Amino acid sequence: MAEKWTVTFLINRQKDGVEPHFESFQLEVNPDEYVLDAIERVWAFHDRSLLFRHACHHSTCGACGMRVNGVEKLTCITTIRSVTSDGGTVKVEPLRNFPVVGDLVVDMTRLYARMEMVKAPSVIPLDEAPKPDTSVFDIKPDHDAPDDMIRLVDCIECGMCVSACPVPLTTPEYLGPAVLAGAHLRGLDNNPSLLELVDGPNGVWRCHSAFECTAVCPSNVEPGWRIMDLRKQVVKKRFQRLFGRGG
């Protein structure tokens, strides 16, 4: 017989004209169910007006990124057991650093637009896709297996790195970890026009090395490392331009 826990879910409720507040739902759950399962049950059996995003249920679409007990999680792969205990509480909030559309849904437009600005859109033609035999992948982490160099294609644009980063709390203009990691993928050698953007006031130098982006990334994109490596590319390009050797 499946183990049963009684868990209280505190869910952020927020719609036009209504002040943000939590609503509490007590559920009987199997602790090995996922947080998203519980949210769906709240929607199905308690409140059909609850807004939340989900699609694939297996961590490839990035739609169900939320803050669970204050930390960004893909709720479709986060077991209830991993975030609480029997009789405990699970607080579910929308990602921060994005405008909240309602309840647990945020507006990701800014992230998607910026990904296109650095020429790393979510979908690109196959013949334009970076391939392992191109110079785009010449730069790779020095601490991992060779196949690490193709990891950024795993970025699912869930926005969790942007939510976890403390810098956008200061300014929403900061490009953010996902976008800078996207710029790193494209590379300044192949896309010199990106230099002014990533070297601008809201580019790589705004990162304050909290590394929370890397900590919460569900796809091991390592945005923190990529931002630091992009800095090296920026310095190299600036020196090349200073001595008249850069484009």
Add this chain to the structure above:
Amino acid sequence: MATAQTDPHARSNFWKWFDAFRRAPGMWAYALNRLSAIGLTVYLFMHLIVLRTLTEGPQAYDDFVALVKSPVFVFGELVVVIGGVYHGLNGLRVALTAFGIGVPYQKHMFYAVLIITAVVSLVFGIHMFTA
């Protein structure tokens, strides 16, 4: 059955800077770096204000020095030492990682910063309270 709770967005963004609860070591390093920076900045202004007593004559200065030799003030100075050592060492960690040096080991470097800060602070503390 749903029941309403409190406003989830009551805290300002400023306080979220220091909210490292349940977060990874890098965020703790970031929060402590800001906390120590603010503390050292406040201390700098206090220090300058204290130096102003020099302009009020030797007696005023001697009176103040006698006051700051009390254990409470010595403890305050130890806190300044802890903040200064941590901020300086973590600054080296940030400077290294900022240019891609040792990024995969940033957590280990943070732990090393904490250990060195603790040891140095202990040595200073023993010296300050026994001198």
